[in-house]
Amino acid sequence: MSTPEYLKGNKDAIRGFIDKYDVFLFDCDGVLWSGDHLFPGSVPTLEMLRKKNKRVVFVTNNSTKSREDYRKKLESMGIPATVEEVFGSSYSASIYISRILPQSHPEVKKRNKVFVVGEAGIETELASEGIPYLGGTDPAYRRDVTPEDYKLLAAGDPSVLDPDVGVVLVGLDFHFNYLKICYAYHYIKRGALFLATNTDSTLPSAGALFPGAGSVSAPLVKMLGGQEPMAFGKPNQAMMDAIEGKFQFDRSKACMIGDRTNTDIRFGLEGKLGGTLGVLTGVATKEDFLEGDVRPHYYVDELGDLLEGA
Amino acid sequence: MSTPEYLKGNKDAIRGFIDKYDVFLFDCDGVLWSGDHLFPGSVPTLEMLRKKNKRVVFVTNNSTKSREDYRKKLESMGIPATVEEVFGSSYSASIYISRILPQSHPEVKKRNKVFVVGEAGIETELASEGIPYLGGTDPAYRRDVTPEDYKLLAAGDPSVLDPDVGVVLVGLDFHFNYLKICYAYHYIKRGALFLATNTDSTLPSAGALFPGAGSVSAPLVKMLGGQEPMAFGKPNQAMMDAIEGKFQFDRSKACMIGDRTNTDIRFGLEGKLGGTLGVLTGVATKEDFLEGDVRPHYYVDELGDLLEGA
Numbered sequence: 001m002s003t004p005e006y007l008k009g010n011k012d013a014i015r016g017f018i019d020k021y022d023v024f025l026f027d028c029d030g031v032l033w034s035g036d037h038l039f040p041g042s043v044p045t046l047e048m049l050r051k052k053n054k055r056v057v058f059v060t061n062n063s064t065k066s067r068e069d070y071r072k073k074l075e076s077m078g079i080p081a082t083v084e085e086v087f088g089s090s091y092s093a094s095i096y097i098s099r100i101l102p103q104s105h106p107e108v109k110k111r112n113k114v115f116v117v118g119e120a121g122i123e124t125e126l127a128s129e130g131i132p133y134l135g136g137t138d139p140a141y142r143r144d145v146t147p148e149d150y151k152l153l154a155a156g157d158p159s160v161l162d163p164d165v166g167v168v169l170v171g172l173d174f175h176f177n178y179l180k181i182c183y184a185y186h187y188i189k190r191g192a193l194f195l196a197t198n199t200d201s202t203l204p205s206a207g208a209l210f211p212g213a214g215s216v217s218a219p220l221v222k223m224l225g226g227q228e229p230m231a232f233g234k235p236n237q238a239m240m241d242a243i244e245g246k247f248q249f250d251r252s253k254a255c256m257i258g259d260r261t262n263t264d265i266r267f268g269l270e271g272k273l274g275g276t277l278g279v280l281t282g283v284a285t286k287e288d289f290l291e292g293d294v295r296p297h298y299y300v301d302e303l304g305d306l307l308e309g310a
Numbered sequence: 311m312s313t314p315e316y317l318k319g320n321k322d323a324i325r326g327f328i329d330k331y332d333v334f335l336f337d338c339d340g341v342l343w344s345g346d347h348l349f350p351g352s353v354p355t356l357e358m359l360r361k362k363n364k365r366v367v368f369v370t371n372n373s374t375k376s377r378e379d380y381r382k383k384l385e386s387m388g389i390p391a392t393v394e395e396v397f398g399s400s401y402s403a404s405i406y407i408s409r410i411l412p413q414s415h416p417e418v419k420k421r422n423k424v425f426v427v428g429e430a431g432i433e434t435e436l437a438s439e440g441i442p443y444l445g446g447t448d449p450a451y452r453r454d455v456t457p458e459d460y461k462l463l464a465a466g467d468p469s470v471l472d473p474d475v476g477v478v479l480v481g482l483d484f485h486f487n488y489l490k491i492c493y494a495y496h497y498i499k500r501g502a503l504f505l506a507t508n509t510d511s512t513l514p515s516a517g518a519l520f521p522g523a524g525s526v527s528a529p530l531v532k533m534l535g536g537q538e539p540m541a542f543g544k545p546n547q548a549m550m551d552a553i554e555g556k557f558q559f560d561r562s563k564a565c566m567i568g569d570r571t572n573t574d575i576r577f578g579l580e581g582k583l584g585g586t587l588g589v590l591t592g593v594a595t596k597e598d599f600l601e602g603d604v605r606p607h608y609y610v611d612e613l614g615d616l617l618e619g620a
Contacts, residue, residue: 175454
């Protein structure tokens with residue numbers, strides 16, 4: 001494995017790096033901001049890239065926000081963006097369910113409802129593809145489990161387990177609970193496909209880590225004896241294919257920028273992009289970049305270091 | 311690996327089996343009952359064994375009930391028992407925390423509080439050993455996570471993260487939520503030991519499976535990159551040592567009876583008991599007993615089959 005090139009403080013190297021690519025795919029949380037804290041270099045760096053006519057795409061595994069939610073978040077932080085420039089894991093999963101599944105899993109076609117463990121972002125993206133769903137933010141599932149639940153779920157009673165559910169889709173859910181895990185498990189045991197928007201174990205916020213979507217699906221994986229969900233966020237290439245399908249770019253002239261080796265950098269490497277750039281403002285440490293199993297082509301301390309090449 | 315002997319319908323074999331042992335260790339859920347449904351053969355079989363002067367011990371991984379709760383449950387089902395005959399995983403964990411940890415982990419001695427993810431049974435057993443705790447059934451932790459939580463937890467603010475917490479103990483929690491997982495994770499990241507009453511992936515009830523204690527700790531295991539908790543329920547031998555310490559029995563004259571190969575049967579085999587008996591009224595199937603990696607010495611369809619040897 002080669003050693004990543006440290007760009008900071010080397011103007012020529014940074015200029016060469018920027019010139020090499022037409023498209024920059026950005027991870028957001030941990031790169032542009034952390035939680036609600038925008039990194040000072042983010043806005044000027046994006047402006048600089050746009051001035052150089054680079055295409056920027058915001059690629060996020062955050063399933064709690066729809067693309068439009070994300071565009072608003074970018075905008076509220078002073079980053080102009082269009083909905084088309086945003087790719088989220090909920091969108092990626094919804095595209096798969098509406099367009100691929102009917103061909104790949106014809107048995108699911110007749111059971112076209114999705115049981116959601118997750119927040120509103122998933123619901124919005126499912127609705128945008130015309131997919132019926134239940135669960136999600138419905139307050140009916142935000143309660144304690146009762147002895148009656150056990151009986152009805154065990155019996156597969158259609159008054160609680162909708163026979164039209166063919167997919168369980170799990171994302172980050174700040175309201176996950178015992179009851180929702182029970183429902184998801186019993187739908188899966190009755191033949192529903194087990195999908196996840198993404199499987200990030202943690203969510204960075206306020207400079208620390210909190211449970212991510214992968215931790216929300218972890219109880220189900222445990223109950224299912226280790227069966228992992230089919231996942232749609234980075235590093236899954238379903239998302240790369242969707243991005244490429246939309247923008248028709250040359251992968252050799254695209255660069256993925258991210259803070260996590262196992263999601264962002266792996267996403268770019270497995271997608272055979274021309275470059276990958278690691279930043280140290282998120283999860284990965286310098287040691288991860290230099291000595292880990294998955295290493296970026298380049299790394300900087302923070303995104304704003306690229307401004308030296310302006 | 312040898313093939314388990316099927317005892318049902320063979321009076322002599324059953325009599326020989328019973329005569330061989332002085333002590334019968336019983337798993338409860340899946341053997342004596344399932345959820346709230348008592349199997350008809352349970353009470354007469356226990357009576358028959360008591361008449362033959364066998365010692366019976368009820369060994370349960372269920373962490374939601376204290377030993378006294380369990381004795382009451384046994385009693386309410388017509389099974390007389392004393393608190394001493396009941397061994398639960400919460401009790402086993404509490405014994406470890408109060409008696410072993412101060413020697414094995416002197417650094418924890420000064421941080422003597424336990425953060426509990428679990429139900430009242432854990433609290434009762436911790437209290438019986440004089441161990442201070444927080445979390446658990448405290449309604450203050452049964453709420454949504456807020457932006458303020460992220461900030462205070464990330465900062466390790468002592469107003470939310472008690473500096474005296476040296477242990478995180480996770481058991482089955484019907485009220486587990488995002489906030490509790492956040493707390494548990496941040497305590498562990500600040501040096502608290504990660505313990506679990508048990509790691510059963512599922513809980514049998516009403517003839518079906520529901521999330522077990524292992525599914526409640528799964529989000530933490532995922533967040534910690536695969537670090538498993540130190541666990542005290544079956545098949546962990548800490549529990550066998552405690553049972554033996556109490557009753558001073560000859561392991562070669564003891565038999566473990568259970569429905570799960572990976573917990574009950576493994577518990578007996580690794581504890582080098584004279585015998586293990588599998589029953590088919592719980593999780594394991596006949597194929598698990600006959601072809602699995604962990605096989606009992608004997609098996610029957612249900613506990614009541616032993617009555618043929620009365």
